[in-house]
Amino acid sequence: MQRKSFDTMQCPIARSLERVGEWWSILILRDCFQGLTRFDEFEKSLGIAPNMLTRRLNNLIEAGLLDRRQYRERPPRFEYVLTDRARDFQPVLVALLVWGNKHFAPEGASVVIVNRETGERADPILVDRASGLPLSDPIFTTTAGPAADAEIRGRYCPTGPEEMSPD
Structure with a gap:
């Protein structure tokens, strides 16, 4: 197949x-x-x-x-x-690790992320660089980007492109 x-x-x-x-x-x-x-x-x-x-x-x-x-x-x-492209993938792996520990490790975390200097366990989250807010905050949403075709604009901006930011 x-x-x-x-x-x-x-x-x-x-x-x-x-x-x-x-x-x-x-x-x-x-x-x-x-x-x-x-x-x-x-x-x-x-x-x-x-x-x-x-x-x-x-x-x-x-x-x-x-x-x-x-x-x-x-x-x-x-x-x-x-x-360099692969190194940019590291946050995705970190997110999978955190998600897996939270939802699929009933026995507890088998792999964790720690600070090399202090040994303290990290609690990774994705944040917006500009505001510092976690991307899980309800203030954030996905929308069509500048290169979006009609299908993507229809999916993310169903009321029309006039609601999209010009930049």
């Missing part, structure tokens, strides 16, 4: 899922953030079949999330390193 591509959709969530929506991809990125870089390290950490791992790594390279660098010539060996 052919998988539907979200690449041409205007929705930024759909486009993001096109790059990282497959669970192995997210777990590979998680492992990269934990310092793993080599094929055998990913294979051991994830218990993933080599052919599946090869496909996922190639997809992450193609999506601009990983760079493949040769670290040995004979036999040729490569490492996989995070790109």
Whole structure:
């Protein structure tokens, strides 16, 4: 069965899922953030079949999330390193960690985020850089952006584009 591509959709969530929506991809990125870089390290950490791992790594390279660098010539060996695009994905992983601990860990948190200097546990939230308010505050909502097509404008601005901010 052919998988539907979200690449041409205007929705930024759909486009993001096109790059990282497959669970192995997210777990590979998680492992990269934990310092793993080599094929055998990913294979051991994830218990993933080599052919599946090869496909996922190639997809992450193609999506601009990983760079493949040769670290040995004979036999040729490569490492996989995070790109700036992938580093921008870290808050998404943090959000998944917090959400998973809150809703799917009845035994308690198995992984937490702590301050390296103090050892104190962090309580991550997403905030608006300008106001400092958490994005969970009801004052915030989603709306069509400047590049939105008619379908997106219809979904996010059902009463018409005149309610959209000009900038």
